[in-house]
Amino acid sequence: MARPTQAQLNLAALRHNVRLVRERAPAAKLMAVVKADAYGHGAVTISNALSNLVDALAVACMEEAIELRDAGIDTPILLLEGVFDEGELPLAAARKLWITVENRQQLQWLERTSLSNPIQCWLKVDTGMNRLGVPRDAWRDYYERLCELPQANGRPVLFTHLSSADNINSDATERQLSRFLSLDCDGPRSICNSAGVIAWPQAHFDWVRPGYMLYGYSPMRNATDVCRQLRPVMSLTSSIISVREVEAGESVGYDGLWVAPRHSRIATVAVGYGDGYPRHAPTGTPVLIEGQLAPLVGRVSMDMITVDITELSHVDMGSPVTLWGEGLRLEDIARRAGTIGYELTSRIPSRTPRVISAD
Numbered sequence: 248m249a250r251p252t253q254a255q256l257n258l259a260a261l262r263h264n265v266r267l268v269r270e271r272a273p274a275a276k277l278m279a280v281v282k283a284d285a286y287g288h289g290a291v292t293i294s295n296a297l298s299n300l301v302d303a304l305a306v307a308c309m310e311e312a313i314e315l316r317d318a319g320i321d322t323p324i325l326l327l328e329g330v331f332d333e334g335e336l337p338l339a340a341a342r343k344l345w346i347t348v349e350n351r352q353q354l355q356w357l358e359r360t361s362l363s364n365p366i367q368c369w370l371k372v373d374t375g376m377n378r379l380g381v382p383r384d385a386w387r388d389y390y391e392r393l394c395e396l397p398q399a400n401g402r403p404v405l406f407t408h409l410s411s412a413d414n415i416n417s418d419a420t421e422r423q424l425s426r427f428l429s430l431d432c433d434g435p436r437s438i439c440n441s442a443g444v445i446a447w448p449q450a451h452f453d454w455v456r457p458g459y460m461l462y463g464y465s466p467m468r469n470a471t472d473v474c475r476q477l478r479p480v481m482s483l484t485s486s487i488i489s490v491r492e493v494e495a496g497e498s499v500g501y502d503g504l505w506v507a508p509r510h511s512r513i514a515t516v517a518v519g520y521g522d523g524y525p526r527h528a529p530t531g532t533p534v535l536i537e538g539q540l541a542p543l544v545g546r547v548s549m550d551m552i553t554v555d556i557t558e559l560s561h562v563d564m565g566s567p568v569t570l571w572g573e574g575l576r577l578e579d580i581a582r583r584a585g586t587i588g589y590e591l592t593s594r595i596p597s598r599t600p601r602v603i604s605a606d
């Protein structure tokens with residue numbers, strides 16, 4: 248039998264989450280963000296499942312877009328950071344990709360390149376993230392030049408990105424929103440990532456751009472009703488491959504980090520940081536075994552973890568284990584490990600097979 252570790256993908260959950268976004272933002276078009284291999288879920292699998300349900304896809308770079316086009320996906324695809332050099336423009340035109348224009352150089356490249364067909368542009372303006380985007384006082388110059396340009400396909404979509412939409416107590420979003428509205432643009436506009444979709448309905452405008460929530464996880468600091476209705480697409484699962492009794496005072500694993508306070512029953516599970524389980528998950532991080540929670544104990548190894556199953560019943564060699572997903576929230580595991588769920592799923596390596604689950 249093969250090593251039991253898998254990232255199971257539930258595409259019914261994905262479709263359910265798309266419906267939640269549609270209900271939440273009924274008037275907006277939906278651009279599904281599938282960058283970074285669809286946050287580690289597998290870009291081709293996820294995009295194939297989404298292609299008839301969404302209005303466009305978004306990726307971070309040309310290579311990610313080409314992977315989808317080569318897989319036969321013909322949904323519009325936006326390059327969120329635009330092109331990284333002039334030579335990518337003919338390719339973007341040929342593969343019918345949409346591009347972001349977010350700085351002067353990208354505009355100049357477009358202006359001096361002749362293309363087989365015009366490219367749909369998204370003009371990104373900086374409203375306070377201070378990472379990408381043209382300055383607010385220059386937006387109209389960019390906008391008008393793009394409108395005139397034969398290489399650009401009509402009016403650009405004006406967009407910006409929120410720095411703090413996950414925190415409803417921060418006033419940063421109001422500030423970004425009022426700056427964006429002051430631009431007085433009558434063309435199509437877009438602001439919201441997942442947290443914006445959930446918490447900032449007044450910012451939905453013409454396009455929403457969720458990623459994380461489509462995969463079923465809550466981006467909010469404090470979960471809302473919508474967050475609780477999301478269903479996780481990925482469950483990272485494995486099983487128990489060894490069980491032993493250890494005496495009180497015996498240590499378990501590398502560095503002898505955990506010492507049994509009592510006679511304990513310890514299960515070894517075939518998952519480790521080499522499968523994307525975070526090495527920084529501390530003792531006490533919950534693991535789900537046969538519907539029961541048990542604490543991780545000691546160091547996370549590359550291929551294994553150890554779990555205290557002293558309190559569990561009907562658990563033995565071969566018992567299935569869920570590390571996160573159905574029944575155990577990714578965000579809780581991420582918080583324990585001092586990170587966010589985005590990082591955990593996007594760091595699952597290729598050795599962990601993605602398996603589409605029966606539902």
Ligand SMILES: *Cc1c(COP(=O)(O)O)cnc(C)c1O
Nearest residue numbers: 280327408440441456457458459
């Ligand atoms: C990644 C990204 C998103 C999606 O963010 P989520 O928090 O995953 O919903 C939206 N817009 C831009 C510009 C992004 O880079």
